[in-house]
Amino acid sequence: MRRGLAVALAVAAAGCAPALKEPPPIGSLAKRPATGGASDTAELLRQAADAWARRPDLEAVRDAEAIALQAAQDDGSGIDPLIAAARAKAWLAEEESDAKRRDEAAVSCVQTAQWCAKREPESAACDYWLAIGLGLQAREVPSTAEDGVKKMVAALERAIERDPAYDHGGPERVLAIVLVRAPGWPIGPGDPDAALDHATKAVGVEPDYPPNVLALAEAQARNDRAAARESYARARTLADARRAAGDPDASDWVAQADQGLTKLK
Numbered sequence: 001m002r003r004g005l006a007v008a009l010a011v012a013a014a015g016c017a018p019a020l021k022e023p024p025p026i027g028s029l030a031k032r033p034a035t036g037g038a039s040d041t042a043e044l045l046r047q048a049a050d051a052w053a054r055r056p057d058l059e060a061v062r063d064a065e066a067i068a069l070q071a072a073q074d075d076g077s078g079i080d081p082l083i084a085a086a087r088a089k090a091w092l093a094e095e096e097s098d099a100k101r102r103d104e105a106a107v108s109c110v111q112t113a114q115w116c117a118k119r120e121p122e123s124a125a126c127d128y129w130l131a132i133g134l135g136l137q138a139r140e141v142p143s144t145a146e147d148g149v150k151k152m153v154a155a156l157e158r159a160i161e162r163d164p165a166y167d168h169g170g171p172e173r174v175l176a177i178v179l180v181r182a183p184g185w186p187i188g189p190g191d192p193d194a195a196l197d198h199a200t201k202a203v204g205v206e207p208d209y210p211p212n213v214l215a216l217a218e219a220q221a222r223n224d225r226a227a228a229r230e231s232y233a234r235a236r237t238l239a240d241a242r243r244a245a246g247d248p249d250a251s252d253w254v255a256q257a258d259q260g261l262t263k264l265k
Contacts, residue, residue, distance in 0.1 A: 016146060017144045017147070018144070018147055019110070019134055019138070019144040020114065020147075020151065023111035023114040026069060026073050026082075027069075027073055029111060029112055030066045030070070031065070031104065032062065032066055034069070041077045044067055044068070044070055044071035045071055045084065047067050048063075048071065048084050048085075051063040051064035051067060052087070052088060053248070054248075055091060061088050064088045065088035068081045068082075068084035069081070069085045071084075072112075072115070078120070079116045079120045079126060082112055082115055082126075083116060083129060086109050086112040086113050086132070089105045089108050090105075090106075090109050090132050092105040094136075102140055103140040105136075106136035106140040107140070107141065109129070109133035109136060110130065110133035110134055112129070113126055113130035113133050116129065122162060123162070124158070124171065127155040128155070128167060128170055128171055130151075130152075130155045131152045131155035131159065131171075131174060134148040135152050135174075135178070138152070149189065150189070153175065159171035160175065165205050168205065168206045168212065169204075169209065169212050172198045173198070173202035173211060176199035176202060176215045176216075177199075177215050177218065178195075179191045180195035180199075180218055181218075192219065192222045192223070195222075196222075199215040199216040200216060203215075208238055209238075210238045210250070210257070211253060213234055214231075214260070217229075217231035217232040217235060217257075217260055218260065221260070221264065228264055229261065229264050232264070233257070235256075235257045235260075236253075236254055236257035236258065236261070238253075239253035239254045240254055
């Protein structure tokens with residue numbers, strides 16, 4: 001995530017509002033009715049996955065969110081629908097052009113992840129999406145930043161303990177970016193050395209996943225610009241190959257690699 005991971009910088013802003021509150025009922029988390037009319041959870045999840053695959057079509061991702069939440073209202077559906085909904089909400093919090101919609105998506109992402117954790121308290125996936133949501137919420141609602149970033153780091157640390165390989169090494173990758181971008185003590189949790197360690201571990205989980213290599217490059221840029229240039233160039237090559245293969249997220253990764261290389265010139 002582009003802006004969402006940069007939100008760690010918001011911890012420097014004044015903010016004392018609690019980042020977590022009791023979430024509203026799952027049925028109220030959808031911003032619009034689901035389409036399709038299916039009632040079977042497995043079919044709803046398939047429809048949500050099909051809609052998600054059509055990103056960056058904004059309407060398709062909104063459909064994915066609504067359909068996933070319809071499936072999640074079945075108490076026996078487990079956490080998969082909630083994870084699908086949180087993922088869609090996180091994407092919308094990045095891509096919506098309207099600030100109010102971004103705010104709503106970010107807060108709702110946190111609430112959806114909270115329901116995920118209620119259903120499966122030991123889930124790394126629930127912790128991971130809670131962390132993502134908290135970061136997005138801190139950006140959109142700065143008063144929650146101080147508490148939110150603390151809880152974000154704690155959630156990522158729990159996710160690392162439970163499943164560091166989740167989302168291609170996501171817990172290690174996201175924590176690396178938080179630590180490299182956030183201000184350091186006493187203002188925030190920033191720690192460039194620890195960021196490099198977590199980024200290296202993320203690459204160890206999946207060496208050819210472009211976001212992992214991008215996180216490593218950003219951490220390296222603090223003290224080894226030559227290594228960072230090499231990593232950005234590798235990330236771009238990997239992302240370009242994925243773009244050619246039709247990965248809907250690859251163009252963003254290419255752009256991030258290009259931006260990193262430009263900064264190092």
